[in-house]
Amino acid sequence: xxxxxxxxxxxxxxxxxxxxxxxxxxxxxxxxxxxxxxxxxxxxxxxxxxxxxxxxxxxxxxxxxxxxxxxxxxxxxxxxxxxxxxxxxxxxxxxxxxxxxxxxxxxxxxxxxxxxxxxxxxxxxxxxxxxxxxxxxxxxxxxxxxxxxxxxxxxxxxxxxxxxxxxxxxxxxxxxxxxxxxxxxxxxxxxxxx
Numbered sequence: 001x002x003x004x005x006x007x008x009x010x011x012x013x014x015x016x017x018x019x020x021x022x023x024x025x026x027x028x029x030x031x032x033x034x035x036x037x038x039x040x041x042x043x044x045x046x047x048x049x050x051x052x053x054x055x056x057x058x059x060x061x062x063x064x065x066x067x068x069x070x071x072x073x074x075x076x077x078x079x080x081x082x083x084x085x086x087x088x089x090x091x092x093x094x095x096x097x098x099x100x101x102x103x104x105x106x107x108x109x110x111x112x113x114x115x116x117x118x119x120x121x122x123x124x125x126x127x128x129x130x131x132x133x134x135x136x137x138x139x140x141x142x143x144x145x146x147x148x149x150x151x152x153x154x155x156x157x158x159x160x161x162x163x164x165x166x167x168x169x170x171x172x173x174x175x176x177x178x179x180x181x182x183x184x185x186x187x188x189x190x191x192x193x194x
Contacts, residue, residue: 016054018044020065023058028102032062066115073123082184083127086176090169093157101161120150131188145187152180
């Protein structure tokens, strides 16, 4: 039987965090594909049954770790400024540079990109729907707009990973806002949006 994610038990939270941290360290050392559940168990210094009482496999550990991104983004969405989570997101990315490079840089894992894209898409879609406040937009047009914004984030992060220039989080956020926000606002205020 799996232990609930929302358990208030500190021991459960510490164990889950230790497992997630072990996976992150191992990904940095040898890449996602080379990590086994046995590796995670050894690094976290837990028993096999303890691991399986929290997670079914390494993919679930990974998904759970990445899914915290949605919580992070929503915690930094204030409903005022469009994509208010943007600067905190870039600050987090810059702070976590080694992990981000391991997950998304050359040789990074497609699971990381897909999970991150899904988390961003959900939060961005919610932000855009809230800004429409009663006005209607074709679902296909909203999907394209979300894809455009997610692509903007992905492009800025990808460039940052490959660039020799050490951009600050503020520079990344300013570039994203300068390139993407005018297009988004144009769509949201277009005459076709009723």
